[in-house]
Amino acid sequence: MAWRSSLSYIFRIILLALLFMFIMSAASLVLGLGDTGQSADAAAAGKALLGVSFLYSIVLSYPIIRSRWFGWPLILTIAVVLFGIMTFLSQIETVVFLKYLVDIVPAEMIPKLFLQGAIVAIVFAPLAVLVLGKIKRRDYFLPERNSRLVMPIGQWIWKLALLAVIYVLIYIGFGMFVFQPLAGDAFQQFYAGLEMPSWILPFQALRALIWVALALPIIRMMKGAWWETGLAVSLLYSVLMGGLLLMPNPFMPEVICRAHFVEILTSNFVFGWIVVWVLSLGAKAQETLRFSNKWGRW
Numbered sequence: 001m002a003w004r005s006s007l008s009y010i011f012r013i014i015l016l017a018l019l020f021m022f023i024m025s026a027a028s029l030v031l032g033l034g035d036t037g038q039s040a041d042a043a044a045a046g047k048a049l050l051g052v053s054f055l056y057s058i059v060l061s062y063p064i065i066r067s068r069w070f071g072w073p074l075i076l077t078i079a080v081v082l083f084g085i086m087t088f089l090s091q092i093e094t095v096v097f098l099k100y101l102v103d104i105v106p107a108e109m110i111p112k113l114f115l116q117g118a119i120v121a122i123v124f125a126p127l128a129v130l131v132l133g134k135i136k137r138r139d140y141f142l143p144e145r146n147s148r149l150v151m152p153i154g155q156w157i158w159k160l161a162l163l164a165v166i167y168v169l170i171y172i173g174f175g176m177f178v179f180q181p182l183a184g185d186a187f188q189q190f191y192a193g194l195e196m197p198s199w200i201l202p203f204q205a206l207r208a209l210i211w212v213a214l215a216l217p218i219i220r221m222m223k224g225a226w227w228e229t230g231l232a233v234s235l236l237y238s239v240l241m242g243g244l245l246l247m248p249n250p251f252m253p254e255v256i257c258r259a260h261f262v263e264i265l266t267s268n269f270v271f272g273w274i275v276v277w278v279l280s281l282g283a284k285a286q287e288t289l290r291f292s293n294k295w296g297r298w
Helices: 002-031 042-065 071-096 109-131 153-183 185-190 200-221 226-246 254-280 283-296
Strands: none
Touching (some): 002 042, 042 226, 071 109, 071 226, 153 254, 200 226, 200 254, 226 254
């Protein structure tokens, strides 16, 4: 029955949230990331981590459940997407601006943060796929034809270039009109002396291509309509990067964290939809043409 299946998935998502919380806590303890000397109240931090773990569990479970992939391809996809968004894409900005933030974020913390993200992704991904019952294919039907992302090289070039430009505009726009007004006076105080390098826009364009690369396996593997894929990618983009800002942060004032959270949540959600929309342009027409050509040969 449908309600039993729904109830089963709810229990599995709760289990995954608890597993994520345990893995994240264990990785932090092993790497010494919990001993900053400025950490907030342990009870408040624990509640925040539990809430973030539930958010992560929900947004990761959705594409896993709706995936047409099983086993190791699915595990590898989830691990790469989790590490890429939660850790890599956020921490490379820390590395770029480290010389301006060295008094705030100790340089020796950066490798530990990358290692923590890798541990969490490597351990959590197979557990998530296992708990959600996607380790082995249970049906014996022939695999359906997957024409997603099948397009000429020319389309790839202009679509990737367009997405890079759009991401840079979103980066600038949301920074100016969302983050800075929300941060208020704290922006000038926290980022005093911060100077954008001359190559910041090409760097952000490169980040855009990494964002797109992380979306590609999600787009390929998901079943259903394009809007489902757009929702999945948008939630992964926004929650996996912004979620950790809900936790007590010894390196940022609370007002800066909240402003960044709103900025990242909204800008990444919008960009996720745009990525899927742009990459799906012309997909229906091409599929119709392939179908017509197939029947035209009979």
